[in-house]
Amino acid sequence: MYGALYLEDGTVYEGKGFGYEGTSTGELVFNTSMTGYQEILTDPSYAGQIITMTYPLIGNYGVNQEYNEAKESFAKGMVVKVISQDPSNFMSQGDFDKFLKDMKIVGVYGVDTRSITKKIRNSGAMKCIISTKKLSQEEIAQEFSKCKKEDDWMRFVGTKESYEIPGEGMRVALIDFGAKENIVRNLQRRGCHITVFPFDASSEAILASNPDGVLLSNGPGDPKYAVEAIRTVRELVGRLPIFGICLGHQILSLACGGDTYKMKFGHRGGNHGVQDLDIDKSFISSQNHGYAVKRESLAEKNIRVNFINLNDDTVEGIEHEEYPVFSVQFHPEGAPGPEDTTYLFDKFIKFMKENKNEA
Numbered sequence: 001m002y003g004a005l006y007l008e009d010g011t012v013y014e015g016k017g018f019g020y021e022g023t024s025t026g027e028l029v030f031n032t033s034m035t036g037y038q039e040i041l042t043d044p045s046y047a048g049q050i051i052t053m054t055y056p057l058i059g060n061y062g063v064n065q066e067y068n069e070a071k072e073s074f075a076k077g078m079v080v081k082v083i084s085q086d087p088s089n090f091m092s093q094g095d096f097d098k099f100l101k102d103m104k105i106v107g108v109y110g111v112d113t114r115s116i117t118k119k120i121r122n123s124g125a126m127k128c129i130i131s132t133k134k135l136s137q138e139e140i141a142q143e144f145s146k147c148k149k150e151d152d153w154m155r156f157v158g159t160k161e162s163y164e165i166p167g168e169g170m171r172v173a174l175i176d177f178g179a180k181e182n183i184v185r186n187l188q189r190r191g192c193h194i195t196v197f198p199f200d201a202s203s204e205a206i207l208a209s210n211p212d213g214v215l216l217s218n219g220p221g222d223p224k225y226a227v228e229a230i231r232t233v234r235e236l237v238g239r240l241p242i243f244g245i246c247l248g249h250q251i252l253s254l255a256c257g258g259d260t261y262k263m264k265f266g267h268r269g270g271n272h273g274v275q276d277l278d279i280d281k282s283f284i285s286s287q288n289h290g291y292a293v294k295r296e297s298l299a300e301k302n303i304r305v306n307f308i309n310l311n312d313d314t315v316e317g318i319e320h321e322e323y324p325v326f327s328v329q330f331h332p333e334g335a336p337g338p339e340d341t342t343y344l345f346d347k348f349i350k351f352m353k354e355n356k357n358e359a
Helices: 037-041 096-103 113-123 137-146 181-189 203-208 227-236 247-255 340-358
Strands: 002-007 012-019 023-031 049-053 077-080 106-109 126-131 163-165 171-175 193-197 213-216 242-245 260-276 281-293 303-309 315-320 325-328
Touching: 002 106, 012 096, 023 077, 023 113, 023 137, 023 260, 023 281, 037 049, 037 096, 049 113, 077 113, 077 126, 096 106, 106 126, 113 260, 126 137, 171 181, 181 193, 181 340, 203 227, 213 227, 213 247, 213 340, 227 247, 242 247, 242 340, 247 260, 247 281, 247 315, 247 325, 260 315, 281 315, 281 340, 325 340
Parallel strands: 023 049, 049 077, 077 106, 171 193, 171 213, 213 242, 242 325
Antiparallel strands: 002 012, 002 126, 012 106, 023 126, 163 193, 260 281, 260 303, 303 315, 315 325
16 A cells, blocks of 8 residues: 655655555654653644654554543554564454554554654754645645644544542542543552543632642643633632643643743653752653743743753752742653552652641
């Protein structure tokens, strides 16, 4: 089956198609993970994006429903160098090709993924068409005209109604901007009673659930478009412990008076080094973001930077100087191999218990 990528700068990469037959448009990005392709495609943070995997062989260990981070995929496409036709893993329930068909994701393989990655690094993330048919110049123009810049994907990928996940421990209000299942699993392992709220939940609705703390989830899109959430979080700071992850980190920063910006090509992969400045220790982290917090915007906001990225020194975590409020840009629930940063969930539990005892 034919497959091709049509980039907005006029570049065309021809290869072979796999997965779902069709044509999609989105933002072309790259991910440096060696494994985790199923988790990547079911992570709602990839909404609207066509993902190029830099590791050359994908699909070699098959798929298993237990690895899904959401019930459906919001990604627009997958680009790989070589697709495994014969997966081998005792937990495998099927192959990657069928998984893409079931998720209605268009795939292309047999292209120069190194060249694509270098192009993104040099020129930045860009619009792209992925298709399993050869498109004319007129069809390419029509597809690009339909490719809208979705800055507010967080409005579409999370829950629309509040619901509860019972537990006997701390009561957590989870604001869902596209929350990964592993965030919920980490809270459940710690016995939490979870109430999941939609992205636009008011502070009054959240407080009415009598939570011990608030977790701001990951999610896609430009954080500045989460205007309702920024207002809600601003009203909750100082009233409850708050823990933000990825988009939640950016929203917390904006709520505290900081600023964010779109990165040239972002951080996506399971091998990004970060440093915890509080304990002077470095970790390998899982990351997936195209926006970051401006360090200088946090000056005189009662906010200190306590995590940095070891590759480019960007802000990877903050903590409030006065309140039990903190966030990280990376994914402590991502567990790309090491699970070292899951201690941040324990820190959140500790903050909630201390705050409850003081009340």
